[in-house]
Amino acid sequence: MSDAFPLSPISARQELGKPLPEQIANFIAEKIFRGDYQPGERLKEEELANLFKTSRAPVRESLYLLQIDGLVERLPRRGTVVKEYTNKEIQELYEVRLGLEQLAIDKLAFSWNDDAHQQFLAILSEMKTALKDFDTISYASHNAKFHKLLFKLAGNEILSRLYQQLGNPLTALLHLSVYKQEHMESSYHEHEEIVRALHDKRFQLAKELISQNVNHGMNRAMQLRK
Incomplete structure (x- = not known):
């Protein structure tokens, strides 16, 4: 993922040459870094899909990328949440x-x-x-x-x-x-x-x-x- 993250869904969609899941992942990462998404907060696929005007498939993939990077985690009965570090x-x-x-x-x-x-x-x-x-x-x-x-x-x-x-x-x-x-x-x-x-x-x-x-x-x- 890039060092510079977009600040809006529109600018995220305009990251030339990058697959949509990576663009969405970059946007969510920036929101986490800014504190807009707090540790433990649930990230709902449906809401993110509506935000980016896309299906849930690229959103699901973006959350998987963020899980690999250690920014989010999947919890039983809660889904994907911003990771809380012990x-x-x-x-x-x-x-x-x-x-x-x-x-x-x-x-x-x-x-x-x-x-x-x-x-x-x-x-x-x-x-x-x-x-x-x-x-x-x-x-x-x-x-x-x-x-x-x-x-x-x-x-x-x-x-x-x-x-x-x-x-x-x-x-x-x-x-x-x-x-x-x-x-x-x-x-x-x-x-x-x-x-x-x-x-x-x-x-x-x-x-x-x-x-x-x-x-x-x-x-x-x-x-x-x-």
Whole structure:
């Protein structure tokens, strides 16, 4: 599924070159990321089919795609609902994420240069703009780009692929973990410190700061369940 999701059924139908089930899946994923569909909320095939003016078959397939991605689940007598992650699942997801990101920093240490620094600064600038506008969706998107850049610059395709397999569940939790202004501000300053440590080639410090950032995000995601 694509990184950029449409914001309406009409724009979803206009995603050129993509099968309708994938377009619908992208639209539903965006709604989940925005919090329009809440964890545990039922997704009714008939209502979605009416929304997209289509039969239930492509809707059913789109829900299957989202189930594979870990964003929805099928429950007995309830049908398809937005997945509710347990604290154990959240902790395990963030633990794997942290291990991969710290390994990416180890790899990045061998290829760190000014171009890499400038790429991180560009994303920080976008995050700062989103913070000033209190645009949680934009901030979360650039936040995700920041962490993906670690793997891109690390230059290890298998490592990057493993991170991508965390996919949409991590993206959903990432969006939810910065839904308050103070969360965004804290997150932004943490990312600033990570880039500063990388620029100073203090890679062990960068790993420690990544650990703090990931753990703070995990704790915020867990708080949402209370």
